[in-house]
Amino acid sequence: xxxxxxxxxxxxxxxxxxxxxxxxLTLIFGTLGVVNFAHxxxxxxxxFCAVTLSRIISLSYETIDPNRxxxxxxxxxxxxxxxxxxxxxxxxxxxxxxxxxxxxxxAIPMMMLIGIAxxxxxxxxxxxxPHADQILVTFxxxxxxxxxxxxxxGANPIPTPAPAALVGTFDFGAMxxxxxxxVLYPYxxxxxxxxxxxxxxxxxxxxxxxxxxxxxxxxxxxxETVGLLGINIDKRFTIMFAIAACVAGLAxxxxxxxxxxxxxxxxxxxxxxxVVVVVGGMGSLPGAVxxxxxxxxxxxxxxxxxxxxxxxxxxxxIIYLVAIVILLTRPRGLMGRKGVMEE
Amino acid sequence: MTDQSSxxxxxxxxEVAPAxxxxxxxxxxLRKQDFNIFLIVIALVMLAPFILNPxxxxxxxxxxxxxxxDLMQRFVIFGIFAIGFNILFGLTGYLSFGxxxxxxxxxxxxxxxxxLLTMNVxxxxxxxxxxxxIFALFVGFISLRRSGIYFSILTLAFxxxxxxxxxxxxxxxxxxxxxxxxxxxxxxxxxxxxxxxSIPATNLFGLAMRDSFELEIGGWLFTFNAxxxxxxxxxLAAFYLSVRIFRSxxxxxxxxxxxxxxxxxxxxxxxxxxxxxxxxxxxxxxGLAGGLMVSMDPLAGAERMxxxxxxxxxxxxxxxxxxxxxGPVLGAGFIKYMENIVSKINETILHQWxxxxxxxxxxxxxxxxxxxxxxxxxxxLGIMFMMVVIFLPGGLVEGGxxxxxxxxxxxxxxxxxxxxxKSAPQAAE
Numbered sequence: 001x002x003x004x005x006x007x008x009x010x011x012x013x014x015x016x017x018x019x020x021x022x023x024x025l026t027l028i029f030g031t032l033g034v035v036n037f038a039h040x041x042x043x044x045x046x047x048f049c050a051v052t053l054s055r056i057i058s059l060s061y062e063t064i065d066p067n068r069x070x071x072x073x074x075x076x077x078x079x080x081x082x083x084x085x086x087x088x089x090x091x092x093x094x095x096x097x098x099x100x101x102x103x104x105x106x107a108i109p110m111m112m113l114i115g116i117a118x119x120x121x122x123x124x125x126x127x128x129x130p131h132a133d134q135i136l137v138t139f140x141x142x143x144x145x146x147x148x149x150x151x152x153x154g155a156n157p158i159p160t161p162a163p164a165a166l167v168g169t170f171d172f173g174a175m176x177x178x179x180x181x182x183v184l185y186p187y188x189x190x191x192x193x194x195x196x197x198x199x200x201x202x203x204x205x206x207x208x209x210x211x212x213x214x215x216x217x218x219x220x221x222x223x224e225t226v227g228l229l230g231i232n233i234d235k236r237f238t239i240m241f242a243i244a245a246c247v248a249g250l251a252x253x254x255x256x257x258x259x260x261x262x263x264x265x266x267x268x269x270x271x272x273x274x275v276v277v278v279v280g281g282m283g284s285l286p287g288a289v290x291x292x293x294x295x296x297x298x299x300x301x302x303x304x305x306x307x308x309x310x311x312x313x314x315x316x317x318i319i320y321l322v323a324i325v326i327l328l329t330r331p332r333g334l335m336g337r338k339g340v341m342e343e
Numbered sequence: 344m345t346d347q348s349s350x351x352x353x354x355x356x357x358e359v360a361p362a363x364x365x366x367x368x369x370x371x372x373l374r375k376q377d378f379n380i381f382l383i384v385i386a387l388v389m390l391a392p393f394i395l396n397p398x399x400x401x402x403x404x405x406x407x408x409x410x411x412x413d414l415m416q417r418f419v420i421f422g423i424f425a426i427g428f429n430i431l432f433g434l435t436g437y438l439s440f441g442x443x444x445x446x447x448x449x450x451x452x453x454x455x456x457x458x459l460l461t462m463n464v465x466x467x468x469x470x471x472x473x474x475x476x477i478f479a480l481f482v483g484f485i486s487l488r489r490s491g492i493y494f495s496i497l498t499l500a501f502x503x504x505x506x507x508x509x510x511x512x513x514x515x516x517x518x519x520x521x522x523x524x525x526x527x528x529x530x531x532x533x534x535x536x537x538x539x540x541s542i543p544a545t546n547l548f549g550l551a552m553r554d555s556f557e558l559e560i561g562g563w564l565f566t567f568n569a570x571x572x573x574x575x576x577x578x579l580a581a582f583y584l585s586v587r588i589f590r591s592x593x594x595x596x597x598x599x600x601x602x603x604x605x606x607x608x609x610x611x612x613x614x615x616x617x618x619x620x621x622x623x624x625x626x627x628x629x630g631l632a633g634g635l636m637v638s639m640d641p642l643a644g645a646e647r648m649x650x651x652x653x654x655x656x657x658x659x660x661x662x663x664x665x666x667x668x669x670g671p672v673l674g675a676g677f678i679k680y681m682e683n684i685v686s687k688i689n690e691t692i693l694h695q696w697x698x699x700x701x702x703x704x705x706x707x708x709x710x711x712x713x714x715x716x717x718x719x720x721x722x723x724l725g726i727m728f729m730m731v732v733i734f735l736p737g738g739l740v741e742g743g744x745x746x747x748x749x750x751x752x753x754x755x756x757x758x759x760x761x762x763x764x765k766s767a768p769q770a771a772e
Binding site: 035122125131132133135136137139140141142143144146147148150151267271274275278282312313316317320321323324327328331 | 438485489507508510511654661722732733
């Protein structure tokens with residue numbers, strides 16, 4: 001029992017990341033009909049928003065303290081972050097500590113801007129071109145974005161810690177009355193899961209309960225008719241692209257404490273996210289979320305010693321294996337609409 | 344390059360077209376314009392040690408020389424890989440994102456042949472092609488049940504699976520993280536395990552692949568490497584075969600798959616065998632490239648199967664011109680040249696180039712260029728690739744044709760307009 005619970009929990013945080021990226025991919029595919037290979041790069045850009053903000057916050061100036069000596073006997077140089085001056089040392093320290101969650105506020109406008117620039121500048125010229133061209137040009141864009149980040153931030157992973165209050169693990173098993181010490185779960189992973197649930201819920205609520213969302217859903221179903229009704233559907237789809245970019249970016253921001261961001265993290269996730277989208281069903285939002293979590297949990301179950309002893313290496317290939325089986329038996333995916341790219 | 348060859352033969356091709364197909368075939372079963380392209384490729388490949396070494400040894404430009412064996416081998420080997428990929432993508436339009444898996448499987452098979460049989464490269468090359476073909480048959484049989492993006496994802500999934508397995512579980516066969524390499528205690532049925540306490544070199548009936556003949560003329564040093572010429576001959580054969588495929592009824596079928604598969608089905612033709620054959624052929628090309636790769640340097644690693652390696656061959660083909668005969672070769676050469684030469688330019692070299700500028704301006708210019716060279720060459724590659732996809736869907740070949748078209752238009756406007764509409768179907772189309 002506790003073993004199963006542990007694997008489910010372990011699968012949740014990876015599943016959350018898959019689900020968030022796949023959700024964004026599906027939003028873009030459902031609205032604009034574009035297969036966006038640069039979506040992983042957006043995830044990576046989000047993570048680097050967090051890196052950038054934590055660097056900005058920790059900007060500091062240097063003073064020489066004649067009363068203290070460093071180990072060479074010279075007067076010690078003391079770095080004081082500017083935020084200490086603005087907010088006082090206590091508040092300043094906690095702002096630096098909470099840099100990653102604060103980055104959400106920074107990442108939202110940044111990712112919106114990047115998303116709009118991407119859609120208006122590049123993607124809109126590719127609506128009428130074949131899917132292969134869309135894949136290729138966004139693949140090129142992903143390389144470019146990745147290399148730009150590599151140039152400014154270097155190739156090494158940049159550790160970006162979670163706030164001190166959320167570091168460490170808690171005993172989830174003891175809470176449920178299981179043996180203490182069997183199901184330990186890091187706080188931040190729980191935060192990540194909850195965050196993704198809120199984000200996914202937010203996107204669905206936005207689409208379901210606002211007029212804007214209703215128009216977008218109508219546009220997804222029949223773009224031409226909505227356009228004929230005098231609604232500027234292109235503009236709304238651009239905003240949806242920006243929102244999708246935002247979702248990927250926020251997924252990246254919150255993922256930084258789990259895995260130190262590096263320039264190719266996006267590509268690593270992208271390949272899997274595409275598999276997730278295809279399993280969930282191209283163009284189906286609930287399908288993408290469901291498949292994301294299911295595959296995350298499956299992956300975590302497959303990496304248990306029990307599974308790897310039966311089929312060695314199953315943990316490495318389980319996701320692809322599931323994708324192949326799904327594509328061959330049910331090409332429209334778990335929850336795909338009938339007739340959407342189903343050939 | 345295609346333009347040079349296609350220009351003089353244009354009128355002839357047009358005249359011949361209405362006649363029977365047989366008469367349009369001239370030499371070696373090729374049409375005249377194809378034959379001209381083939382001759383140009385032969386000349387380029389055979390004279391590569393000269394062409395790629397235009398700068399004298401020791402001069403400031405010597406670093407742009409690409410005429411060293413290692414790089415020249417890579418040019419032709421990746422040329423084979425890209426030609427094979429082009430048979431699938433260029434003709435049928437099926438975008439495989441997992442082609443590197445076949446190259447990897449071919450490499451492993453090749454190294455195993457050397458471990459078990461002989462250091463002669465012939466069995467290695469043949470077996471790696473065959474094994475890659477069998478693997479491609481398996482992957483293709485499953486993947487080709489879907490088309491479009493699903494096909495891309497399926498091939499990607501297979502390639503990633505092969506990569507993961509080669510990296511972890513199949514370590515006894517693949518050498519895992521360290522890669523598969525020769526050892527001093529290999530079985531090697533025909534031949535000795537070790538010569539003078541070291542591993543014998545790969546050879547072709549005694550001619551070691553790393554043997555080179557160096558020719559020094561004035562300040563120039565030209566290297567003629569045995570391995571390069573073996574790869575070059577194989578590449579020419581591969582190119583010839585691909586030209587024949589392009590011009591055959593089979594190639595026509597593949598093009599029909601690309602232009603409208605539904606219509607093809609309605610006319611009573613099953614597209615599957617044709618696409619599967621194309622997939623297997625292009626997988627065998629990849630295996631051949633892998634076999635040659637280990638023949639030059641007997642080492643195979645799992646990273647050759649990683650999906651970025653598959654992405655690279657896509658880049659090569661598109662950059663050169665998908666669906667054209669010569670494009671993939673150009674693209675492969677271009678990318679490998681960039682990878683090896685542009686990535687070598689560093690800040691000191693830039694300072695040498697721009698020393699004549701005023702100090703502030705010099706630093707500014709260098710700061711502008713710096714991100715695009717050296718380690719940042721991928722950025723240049725990415726930008727170029729995007730530009731090609733956006734503005735030149737036909738790749739470098741189309742770019743050449745457009746430039747040639749500009750010149751032709753000027754001529755045509757002075758004489759008669761009759762040639763302009765006919766110039767649309769190009770030789771390399």
